Amino acid sequence: MLNSSDVLRGYTDTIILAQLAHGDSYGYVISRNVQNITGGVLSLKEATLYTTFRRLESAGVIESYWGDEQGGARRRYYHLTDEGHRLYEENKRDWLTYSAMINQLIGMEEQES
Amino acid sequence: MLNSSDVLRGYTDTIILAQLAHGDSYGYVISRNVQNITGGVLSLKEATLYTTFRRLESAGVIESYWGDEQGGARRRYYHLTDEGHRLYEENKRDWLTYSAMINQLIGMEEQES
């Protein structure tokens, strides 16, 4: 009943920030990485990916530039700003807190009174 | 930047199923439980709660009946159906899988190549 959309919703931003934290990258590769890491179980759909890029760039957490490929399709690369790095760290901490709470809420561990 | 809505989105169903897994309950108490468990950090808003009840009942995973309170406000109790129990267990398993993947995706642990 749970689908990819609901599972990732709210974390797409952080997933993209994570991909960019170790170096500039571009849409197609990020999309592929997500599929590889999750064994194809979860995926950031292209429509989601590109609208998210727009949103993050408007927010000033990423910046983009065109790569100078010789041959092949053009690539728009994205770069994490300082603010982006800060947000990434913050979101990681938040995920730790929130995922622990969801664990509690959905009864993954029995709580003693 | 992450807010309660985004964090819980996709898990409200499971949270409610979890609350009902140990016995029938009603909206107000479930809402309070979520706040207590998370120390007030996360909360299921009433509008969300009641629209979710409708959706789950339509789906046949919960059933409702009016309590016979003598005095005080009336309460609509909810009961997990067999299908509801099944879905709850399934969603718990899914959460284990998906949360591990999100951990990977947002770089909570460094992966060796």
Next chain:
DNA sequence: TGATATACCTTGACAGACGATGTATGTCGT
């Protein structure tokens, strides 16, 4: 009398995810 707690409910708006669709370049097989 009115404030507070308990308890339920609906409407309308918003925001994020995504299917469908489109564009363009380059490679490989036949």
Next chain:
DNA sequence: ACGACATACATCGTCTGTCAAGGTATATCA
């Protein structure tokens, strides 16, 4: 030469879940 496929980016319109705002009703306590 032609079509299939992979790479790569982009937008539009729809769907769905969340929630602020508003409402109803009962009981208790100051």
